[in-house]
Amino acid sequence: METLARPAPAAAERMAGRLSRRIREVPPSGIRRFFEIAATMDDVISLGIGEPDFVSPQPIIDAAKTALDAGRTSYTANLGLAELREAISGEMARLYGLDYHAEDEVIVTVGASEAMTIAMLSLLDPGDEVLIPEPCFVSYGPLAEFAGGVVRWVPTRAENDFQVTAEDIRSRITDKTKLLFLGYPNNPTGAVLRRDVLEEIAEVVVEHDLLVLSDEIYDRLVYGEAHEDGHVSVPTLPGLFERTILIGGFSKGYAMTGWRIGYACAPQPILYQMYKAHQYVIMSAPTVSQVGALAGIRDAQPAVEDMRRAYDDRRRVIVDGLRAAGFPTFEPEGAFYAFPDITSTGLSSEDFAQRLLQEEHVAAVPGSAFGPSGEGYLRCSYATAIDQIEEAIHRITAFADRVRNE
Incomplete structure (x- = not known):
């Protein structure tokens, strides 16, 4: 068959101008660009992508293989496998004392990302304002805007351990504010919200009758005092259960990023x-991924704890190394990111990350990708082997010394 001639590029550009303004005005992810460049280079150490370097625990893989061999390749119920929803409900009760009914208050999704997307579509009408503490994960703002929401950023600061406060939130509430979006343990800072801070936030939320969306995808990855105290799940706070959508998933704690499996829990009228x-x-999340997630809850808890301990060891190495290189670094208590202050070099976050990649072959993400308060910082993932972290620190130190002496 003869290949059709392509129209002139200008014709496609003209059609692109007729696409949704909403999508055209949202910038592409500030994370991925650096890794597209890194993929073309040799000898790159990546401290960038928020992905565990561990293979999914063996019980998860074995269960998936068995399911495929048994021909389990059909759709599941829209909400997800009943057994998986029951297991998620049981985990929420065991870990946090939350009482979600498996039959109509738990939904299995294609990663936490889908859960956040359908939550935004369900919560927001055009013009509704969403309060989002930042720095934060890059998708929060765009997802709110895709649903017609108006984002109001709430800055957080290193001197306050990157915790958002009740007063920070209260000062930005207007008569159009509908939703508070919390993401803790935090990507990119590694911050957690302490119970006393959350209790004060809960009072503001109830007073102003706000809805809450809480992304707790890193709930199993907390360290130090935060681990000893235990992760505080937002809907456990007084007055918040009935107004909160809890987002979770298996990508981070269970090393199941490629399985694309997450969930949301909420009271039945919201869910x-x-x-x-x-x-x-x-329609429904992938069947084999659901089977794997169920095996994860049932049989992979020791592996989840082993991975958490490994991240904790890496956390100490990267934080100590960055501080020794002259970068003040907040003590991360959750997730697997360090967020050093690189302002002593005189470079912007973007320039620092760009030159570090080009000159030293270390890939990290400029803090500015995560919101205005991220400028002057760099996100460094420690979800990689310790020897790679140590070599990256060596290269970062050499780069910093050179830049400071320019």
Whole structure:
């Protein structure tokens, strides 16, 4: 068959101008660009992608293989496998004392990302304002805007351990504010919210009758005093259960990023609306991934703890190394990121990350990708082997010394 001639590029550009303004005005992810460049280079050490370097625990893989061999390749129920929803409900009760009904208050999604997307679609009408503490994960703002929401950033600061406070939130509430979006343990800072801070935030939320979306994907990855005290799940706070959508998943704690499996928990009247969006957008999460996630909850808890301990060891190495290189670094208590202050070099976050990649072959993410308060910082993932972290620190130190002497 003869190949059709392509129209002139200008024709496609003209059509692109007719696309949704909403999507055209959202910038591409500030994370991925650096790794597209890094993929073309040799000898790159990546401290960038927020992905465990561990293989998924063996019980998860074995369960998935068995399911495939048994021909389990059909759709599941829209909400997800009943057994998996029951297991998630049981985990929420065991870990946090939360009482979610498996039959109509838990939904299995294609990663936490889908859960956040259908939550935004269900919560927001055009013009509704969303308060989002930042620095934060890059998708929060765009997802709110895709749903017609208006983002109001709430800055956080290193001197306050990157915790958002009740007063920070209160000062930005208007008569259009509908939703508070919390993401703790935090990507990119590694911050956690202490119970006393959350209790004060809960009072503000109830006073102003706000809804809450809480991304707790890193709940199993906390360290130090935060681990001793235990992760505080947002819907456990007084007055918040009935107004909160809890987002979770298996990508981080269970090293299942490529399986694309997450979940949301919420009271039935809220979850029902999310269920409708999920039906039309996705239908159901991948069956084999659901089987793997179920095996993870049932049989991989020792592996989850082993990985957490390994991250804790790496955390100490990277934080100590960055500080020794002359970069003040907040003590991360959750997730697997360090967030050093690189302002002593005189470079912007973007320039620092760009030159570090080009000159030393170390890939990291400029803090500015995560919101205005991230400028002057660099996100460094410690979800990689200790020897790689140590070599990256050596290269970062050499780069910093050179830049400071320019």
